[in-house]
Amino acid sequence: MAKLIPKPKMTAAEAIYVPEIAKGLGVTIGRFFTNTFSSRGSENNQIDTVDYPEEKRTYPERFRGIHRLTHRADGSPRCVACLCCSTACPAQCIHIEAAEYPAGDPRAGYERYPRVFVIDELRCIFCGFCVEACPCDAIRMDSGMHMPPSTQREHFIFDKAMLMAIPAADGSFETANPRHEPGESSHPGIDRKRGH
Amino acid sequence: MDTVLLLAAVAKILFALVLVLTFSPVLVWADRRQSAMIQDRVGPNRAGIPIGDKNFALAGLLHPLADALKFMWKEDFIPPKADKLLHALAPIISVIPTIAAFAVIPWGDTIWLDHLNEVLPAEPTGRQIAFQVASLNVGILYIFAVGGTGVIGAAIAGYCSDNKYALLGGIRAAGQMVSYEVTLGLSLVSCFMLYNTLLLENMVEWQVLHHWGIWYQWPAFILFYAGSIAETKRIPFDIPEGESELAAGYFTEYSGMKFGMFMMGEYIAMVVSCAIMTAVFFGGYDVSIQLPWDQTDIFRIGRDGIHGLPIASIPYLPDLLARYLPDWVLLGYLPLKHWIVSVLYALSFIVKTTILLWLTLMIRWSLPRFRYDQVMKMCWRYMLPASLGWIFITGMFILL
Numbered sequence: 213m214a215k216l217i218p219k220p221k222m223t224a225a226e227a228i229y230v231p232e233i234a235k236g237l238g239v240t241i242g243r244f245f246t247n248t249f250s251s252r253g254s255e256n257n258q259i260d261t262v263d264y265p266e267e268k269r270t271y272p273e274r275f276r277g278i279h280r281l282t283h284r285a286d287g288s289p290r291c292v293a294c295l296c297c298s299t300a301c302p303a304q305c306i307h308i309e310a311a312e313y314p315a316g317d318p319r320a321g322y323e324r325y326p327r328v329f330v331i332d333e334l335r336c337i338f339c340g341f342c343v344e345a346c347p348c349d350a351i352r353m354d355s356g357m358h359m360p361p362s363t364q365r366e367h368f369i370f371d372k373a374m375l376m377a378i379p380a381a382d383g384s385f386e387t388a389n390p391r392h393e394p395g396e397s398s399h400p401g402i403d404r405k406r407g408h
Numbered sequence: 409m410d411t412v413l414l415l416a417a418v419a420k421i422l423f424a425l426v427l428v429l430t431f432s433p434v435l436v437w438a439d440r441r442q443s444a445m446i447q448d449r450v451g452p453n454r455a456g457i458p459i460g461d462k463n464f465a466l467a468g469l470l471h472p473l474a475d476a477l478k479f480m481w482k483e484d485f486i487p488p489k490a491d492k493l494l495h496a497l498a499p500i501i502s503v504i505p506t507i508a509a510f511a512v513i514p515w516g517d518t519i520w521l522d523h524l525n526e527v528l529p530a531e532p533t534g535r536q537i538a539f540q541v542a543s544l545n546v547g548i549l550y551i552f553a554v555g556g557t558g559v560i561g562a563a564i565a566g567y568c569s570d571n572k573y574a575l576l577g578g579i580r581a582a583g584q585m586v587s588y589e590v591t592l593g594l595s596l597v598s599c600f601m602l603y604n605t606l607l608l609e610n611m612v613e614w615q616v617l618h619h620w621g622i623w624y625q626w627p628a629f630i631l632f633y634a635g636s637i638a639e640t641k642r643i644p645f646d647i648p649e650g651e652s653e654l655a656a657g658y659f660t661e662y663s664g665m666k667f668g669m670f671m672m673g674e675y676i677a678m679v680v681s682c683a684i685m686t687a688v689f690f691g692g693y694d695v696s697i698q699l700p701w702d703q704t705d706i707f708r709i710g711r712d713g714i715h716g717l718p719i720a721s722i723p724y725l726p727d728l729l730a731r732y733l734p735d736w737v738l739l740g741y742l743p744l745k746h747w748i749v750s751v752l753y754a755l756s757f758i759v760k761t762t763i764l765l766w767l768t769l770m771i772r773w774s775l776p777r778f779r780y781d782q783v784m785k786m787c788w789r790y791m792l793p794a795s796l797g798w799i800f801i802t803g804m805f806i807l808l
Contacts, residue, residue: 230630233775240446240774247445258448 271381276340276353279331279370280378283385289376290350290391293326297342297351305335306342318393329372333359349389356381412521416537424510424541427758432675433472435765441468442766443773475668482664487570490661494568499662499669502561505554506676511541512550513683514609516693516753517711520746527743528712539693539750540609547606551684552593555639558677559585562641562648565670566658577657580780581641581648587787588638588645594795595631598802599688608684612692619698620691627798629689631791636681637768638783640674644775645783682764683757690760693753709752713743 225231243258250256262269271277282290293310311327313320342351355378362368379385392398444451455474456465486495522534544550559582566578600606602624603614615621622629638645649657659670686692696708708715718740736742744752778786 233771236774237770241770243448244442244445244770247448259450260448261450263450 271356271358275356276338276343277355277357277381278333278359278378279336279342279351279353279375280355280380280385281329281372281375282350282352282387283376284391284393285386287385289326289329289372290348290387291326291329291346292323292348292350293329294347296345296347300341300345302339302341303335303337305332306330307332326372329375331370331375332368333370334365334368348391349387352380352387354380410535413535413537416519416521417541420537420539420541423515424513425507428507428510428676428679431679431765432672433476434469435675435678435769436472436475436671437469438766439769439772440471442769446770446773479665479668484664484666485661487661489570491568491570494564495661496666498561498565498568499666499673500561501564502558503669503673503676505557505561506673506680509551509554509680510683512544512547512608513680514538514540514612514687514692515757516750519750524747525745528746528749530712538609539754543607543609545607547608547610548596548600548684548688549606551680552589555677555680556589558639558673559589561673562658565662569658569661571661573655574658574660577648577650577654577660580650580654581658584641584645584648584780584783584787585639587784588635588791591631591787591791591795592635592639594792594799595628595635596688597795598628598799599625601799601802601806608687608692612687612694615691616694616696618703619700620689620694622689623700625689625802627794628802629685631795631798632685632689634791636685637771638787640677640681642674642678642768643772644777646777647780647783650777678765678768679761682761682768685764686757686760690764692760693757695752695756709744709749709756711746711749713741713749716740 246256247258252259284290291308293308295308295310298304298306298308307328307330308326309328310324312324319325338353340353343353357378359368376385380387390398441451443449451468452471453465453468454463455468455470456463457470458464486492516539519537519539520528520532520534521537523529523532546553562581562585563578566574566576566581569575569578599611599621602621603611605611605614611621641648647657648654649659651657654660659667662670694708697706698704698708699706704717705715706717714736716737718738
């Protein structure tokens with residue numbers, strides 16, 4: 213059953229319309245004068261616009277910016293080329309070629325390193341799955357930067373050197389999570405020397 | 409004809425034309441910035457002239473200039489099945505009459521060429537120029553006649569575009585503008601009766617002698633104001649171009665400078681209607697504050713200088729006041745040269761028009777759009793009887 217809603221009755225002042233216009237104009241004119249004759253940022257001024265290129269708002273702490281590859285204490289990448297991130301990536305924008313450390317290196321035979329690590333920032337959808345997938349905390353998106361605009365496609369293809377040169381928002385190249393190198397006493401145990 | 413008079417005529421035409429053509433881009437700017445201020449935004453403030461490494465944006469004043477440049481470079485598209493002649497003619501028809509309407513608007517009092525550099529005597533002689541392009545004996549009827557042709561522009565634009573939206577917009581524009589022209593005319597009839605003249609300059613003179621027309625004719629002012637907003641097709645009466653229903657209404661198929669001309673025509677029509685209201689209701693070029701119950705001046709810029717209340721004649725005037733106030737304040741009279749007075753008059757007319765334009769923009773950004781049936785109902789059922797009724801009441805008052 214349709215329910216009939218009666219039309220609201222207007223008072224005489226509302227029906228004439230002119231007093232109501234004057235009321236509405238009062239609101240807009242008041243707003244106009246407070247905004248025009250007060251400086252931006254002062255108490256009365258209601259304009260919250262940020263003048264972007266001149267004035268930048270810092271991104272929130274958990275903002276997913278462009279990727280960076282975190283460093284170990286010796287400056288080499290933490291990445292062990294396990295391909296978890298490129299597997300998790302829904303946009304398939306990560307390309308990794310794994311390689312063995314040279315013989316004699318303490319990490320040789322224990323873990324690998326990325327010979328090539330390329331992220332196509334144009335394909336990236338900034339979902340953060342790669343960061344979540346990484347078992348080594350080697351890839352992070354805490355740079356606090358968005359991809360700077362460019363007219364050239366090559367500028368968006370970030371290689372390993374580029375990714376390692378991007379610092380976190382606080383300027384560091386490492387992460388807060390400790391890294392336990394094989395051979396160190398803090399290392400949980402499994403390595404080739406000590407046996408299984 | 410005297411060479412000086414000829415030169416003066418050319419100068420007057422140039423003055424009116426330049427004024428009108430600068431008003432419209434400034435209005436575009438004001439429209440944008442003002443709406444921004446009302447809506448807590450910043451508004452366009454980027455387009456500027458880079459000098460060195462600084463960008464001189466002048467608070468966004470250069471955006472209309474950038475717009476004009478863009479209009480000129482855009483493709484001038486004509487729909488394949490459109491009437492090419494009418495399509496080109498329509499924007500011209502909607503702009504030229506609005507500019508032509510400025511011919512009869514009195515910007516200031518009569519200028520006496522032989523007395524320019526002295527205080528005007530009580531009975532000036534010699535060559536005189538009316539400070540308006542043409543003093544026609546039909547006066548304000550000329551504005552209605554010329555302004556009425558604006559309908560043709562909108563209707564033709566809608567008809568010739570070969571677009572259903574444009575056609576609907578054109579029909580709406582024609583219907584609305586013809587309807588409101590009636591109210592517009594009738595609401596001024598009471599003013600003709602009161603001022604006993606059709607000439608805008610004589611109306612202003614009447615208001616100089618008495619009070620401003622707004623005190624006697626405020627209902628006519630409200631009716632005329634509403635009618636003139638409808639006539640210029642501005643919000644809340646902009647249904648001919650109601651973009652939520654009709655794409656862009658009658659100028660859907662226009663691009664580039666032709667669209668720019670429609671826009672310019674709209675803004676110029678606004679200036680015309682505000683200038684008429686200044687002349688008819690707000691004393692034109694007159695600057696005066698009077699006591700409401702008689703014609704005693706508290707302040708007035710007269711033909712021969714600034715008049716005020718003679719403070720010196722007040723009994724028991726405090727000594728300090730008498731010592732430090734300048735003489736002309738005490739005497740209540742400061743003689744000014746004729747050319748200064750003329751400039752002041754023109755300025756006061758422009759300032760009054762600007763204030764009215766500001767209010768028009770304010771209304772445009774405050775009210776929602778009417779429905780088409782509401783617009784028509786308001787015109788024929790309410791505003792037309794109201795204006796007729798006001799004519800009747802004014803007539804009674806004049807007779808009594």
